[in-house]
Amino acid sequence: MTGLFDGVAGLFADVLGRPVNYTPVGGAPRGIRSIFREAPIEAVEPGDDRGVWIIAPTWRVQRHLVPEIARGDRIQPGNGRTYTILNAEPSGSPAEDGFLICELERVFA
Numbered sequence: 001m002t003g004l005f006d007g008v009a010g011l012f013a014d015v016l017g018r019p020v021n022y023t024p025v026g027g028a029p030r031g032i033r034s035i036f037r038e039a040p041i042e043a044v045e046p047g048d049d050r051g052v053w054i055i056a057p058t059w060r061v062q063r064h065l066v067p068e069i070a071r072g073d074r075i076q077p078g079n080g081r082t083y084t085i086l087n088a089e090p091s092g093s094p095a096e097d098g099f100l101i102c103e104l105e106r107v108f109a
Helices: 008-016
Strands: 018-023 030-044 051-062 074-076 083-090 099-106
Touching: 018 051, 051 083
Parallel strands: none
Antiparallel strands: 018 030, 018 074, 030 051, 051 099, 074 083, 083 099
């Protein structure tokens, strides 16, 4: 079944992505064609019936391109900002080139 999905993440990255500068902790930076997004999500505090909108930056990158990915690595997606990787989780695709979905935090400094 995985053969059906092989190559799809790479195709999405080629069509929807752009070069993102990835720097592992203690490593050299390199450009990776991938998908960076800042999407609004609603955050609701327990017991509060009103939510607030926050911007959640995420990075989708093919897992075989960042085998060393770890918390604290940084990306620069070309918007003049730098982000730290908080965690990276598989997208659930069984494909060889499946995406990791990385939760990010903007670096202010």
